[in-house]
Structures are given as structure tokens and as C-alpha cells.
Amino acid sequence: MKRLTIFITALLSLPAYAAQLTLELGDTRRTWQTVELLKHPAAQEVRIDDDVSYKRAMTYRAIPMASLLEGIKPEDHLQAVALDGFAAELSAAPLLSQNGAKAWLAIEDPEHPWPALGKGKPSAGPFYLVWTHPQASHISPEQWPFQVARITRQRAVAERFPVMRPDPALPVDSPITQGFNLFQKNCLACHRLNGAGDSQFGPDLNIPYNPTEYFGADFLKRYVRDPQSLRHWPQARMPGFSTRVLSENELDQLVSYLQHMATRKVTLP
Structure with missing residues (x-):
């Protein structure tokens, strides 16, 4: 029993890297694990001055969305599906843009979790689409999906x-x-x-x-x-x-x- 207790304690102390993000971009499909995204060569610290979900400034470890959307063209249409069933319809052009508003995939580090979105609520993680300079491209709050689990290329609505x-x-x-x-x-x-x-x-x-x-x-x-x-x-x-x-x-x-x-x-x- 003592050995079992020690094993369980050790297991619970390990980083929880179980979260995964699935990208289905037409002919290609890839599942990214949290640890892979945190170590992605394009990952960097990004400050969001007026975060839509947290209503304050936030800093994230994030990757430019353009770095993840291989093979996607500006005229394509994407959908980001969250864990709670929220399904954001997204034109690919703003996600790929390097001028004006810029889209980022923020990754929650299990060792440094983000705050809850409210009392009794989870955080915006494990993956959250955020924007720098959103006003430059008239980005709406619905284009900030959080708790994202899957991003797929779709036909137009x-x-x-x-x-x-x-x-x-x-x-x-x-x-x-x-x-x-x-x-x-x-x-x-x-x-x-x-x-x-x-x-x-x-x-x-x-x-x-x-x-x-x-x-x-x-x-x-x-x-x-x-x-x-x-x-x-x-x-x-x-x-x-x-x-x-x-x-x-x-x-x-x-x-x-x-x-x-x-x-x-x-x-x-």
C-alpha cells in the first residue's frame, strides 16, 4: 500500500501534457500535444493588452497561426471548435496576415496554468486564439475562441x-x-x-x-x-x-x- 501511495503521488506530480489540438486542413491531419507546441520553434512570449476573455492585459506563450496553417490560402474558410461546443467560423485571410491584426495560438502550460475565467469556471486553455492589434482588422470577440480542441478547413457557410x-x-x-x-x-x-x-x-x-x-x-x-x-x-x-x-x-x-x-x-x- 505504501508503494502504491508513493507511485500515485509521483504520478500526480508529473506535468499534465495530455491536452491536444487537432488540425484538419483538407488533405492533411495533425494532432499536436501541448508539450510539442510549447517547444515549437516559432513559440514566443506575446502580450495581449486588452484580452477579450480576461478583460485585462495577459501574457501568453504563443505561436503565430500562420506558422501552423500549412497549405491554407487566404480565400479558405476555417472553423475552430471548442470543448464546450462553441464553433467559430473564421476566414483564413486574417489568420494568415502579417500586417495589422495578427492571430496567435496561445498554449497553456500545465505547470503554469492560466487563471479561471470566473468563479466556478475553467481557464481559457488549453488552447486559445488571441490577437495583437485586433482593432486594425475589426476582429470581433467571436474570433477569439478559447478552449479550442480542433481547427478544420471547411467549405463556406x-x-x-x-x-x-x-x-x-x-x-x-x-x-x-x-x-x-x-x-x-x-x-x-x-x-x-x-x-x-x-x-x-x-x-x-x-x-x-x-x-x-x-x-x-x-x-x-x-x-x-x-x-x-x-x-x-x-x-x-x-x-x-x-x-x-x-x-x-x-x-x-x-x-x-x-x-x-x-x-x-x-x-x-
């Missing part, structure tokens, strides 16, 4: 989920079409629509009811800006979208898209 598309007869510069683009960037990471989408995080925004059917437009906009101002719920997870993230014109476009999709519902099994 409109191809994968045609039931999300607005009427194809609409011009590309229509507020509704622009709203669809904003929906992909800011909403699809958490929500489905017409039963379509990969996220397991939040409710469907069209089935059985679209929020424009039970919120007046002004109240819906207030809800997007500050969810707690309409529904005070300590366990709520939806963040507010400030005018810095979503301008008034963009919010109008997003609501226009949702109103339009309320007329294009599908029948689910």
Missing part, C-alpha cells in the same frame, strides 16, 4: 448550410445579405438557424421562433447590446456587442437578416 442563405435574388449589397455576413461572423459560433450549423452552444434563431417574432426591433437591439438589461440571469453566457464590435448600421443589417429569415423557415423532422 453558404455552401455547407444553404437553409441559412437569404433569398438569392437579393443583390450582394442588400442590407439583408450584409446581415447574413455579420450573422456568420458574430452569431454562428453559438447559434444554429433553421436547424443548420455546427455549434452546440446556444439555441436555434429561427426554429421554432425567430427572435424578431417575440422581440420588438428596439428591444432586440437592446438585448444584443446588453443581454442582462432585458433578462437578468447570472448563468447567461451571451456577451453584449458594443458599437465598437457591431456598429449601429451593422446591427440594423443583422436584424434585417433575421427578420427576412423568419419568412424562410424550414420544417424540421
Whole structure:
């Protein structure tokens, strides 16, 4: 029994390098272990002045995303899936860019764990997509996925989920079409629509009811800006979208898209 106790104590004292990140980039698939990423030749210390998740300055051991996305082109589309079902839709171009905003994969060292995101919550690790100078490319909070487990190359959202598309007869510069683009960037990471989408995080925004059917437009906009101002719920997870993230014109476009999709519902099994 004494030997078993010593063995268990020694085992628990070892660094916990069990976390892994899977990259599925078309024809290639690779799984990275934490220890490999921490020792990656491109890894360096990166300071994030205004971290979206921690709401303060943070310093990480991180790798430029461009160093990991071998074979990916700017016109490609990627998806980052988190442990909790959050699925961020990401254009590859900003992730590959070396100018303006720059994307980094932050790696949590088990020997020096990051702080919890809140009382009773885990940290943002083991892998977290962060940005330096995010304002330069209008990077939204939904483009900062944390607890990332997998990054995959995907077809464009409109191809994968045609039931999300607005009427194809609409011009590309229509507020509704622009709203669809904003929906992909800011909403699809958490929500489905017409039963379509990969996220397991939040409710469907069209089935059985679209929020424009039970919120007046002004109240819906207030809800997007500050969810707690309409529904005070300590366990709520939806963040507010400030005018810095979503301008008034963009919010109008997003609501226009949702109103339009309320007329294009599908029948689910």
C-alpha cells in the first residue's frame, strides 16, 4: 500500500501534457500535444493588452497561426471548435496576415496554468486564439475562441448550410445579405438557424421562433447590446456587442437578416 501511495503521488506530480489540438486542413491531419507546441520553434512570449476573455492585459506563450496553417490560402474558410461546443467560423485571410491584426495560438502550460475565467469556471486553455492589434482588422470577440480542441478547413457557410442563405435574388449589397455576413461572423459560433450549423452552444434563431417574432426591433437591439438589461440571469453566457464590435448600421443589417429569415423557415423532422 505504501508503494502504491508513493507511485500515485509521483504520478500526480508529473506535468499534465495530455491536452491536444487537432488540425484538419483538407488533405492533411495533425494532432499536436501541448508539450510539442510549447517547444515549437516559432513559440514566443506575446502580450495581449486588452484580452477579450480576461478583460485585462495577459501574457501568453504563443505561436503565430500562420506558422501552423500549412497549405491554407487566404480565400479558405476555417472553423475552430471548442470543448464546450462553441464553433467559430473564421476566414483564413486574417489568420494568415502579417500586417495589422495578427492571430496567435496561445498554449497553456500545465505547470503554469492560466487563471479561471470566473468563479466556478475553467481557464481559457488549453488552447486559445488571441490577437495583437485586433482593432486594425475589426476582429470581433467571436474570433477569439478559447478552449479550442480542433481547427478544420471547411467549405463556406453558404455552401455547407444553404437553409441559412437569404433569398438569392437579393443583390450582394442588400442590407439583408450584409446581415447574413455579420450573422456568420458574430452569431454562428453559438447559434444554429433553421436547424443548420455546427455549434452546440446556444439555441436555434429561427426554429421554432425567430427572435424578431417575440422581440420588438428596439428591444432586440437592446438585448444584443446588453443581454442582462432585458433578462437578468447570472448563468447567461451571451456577451453584449458594443458599437465598437457591431456598429449601429451593422446591427440594423443583422436584424434585417433575421427578420427576412423568419419568412424562410424550414420544417424540421
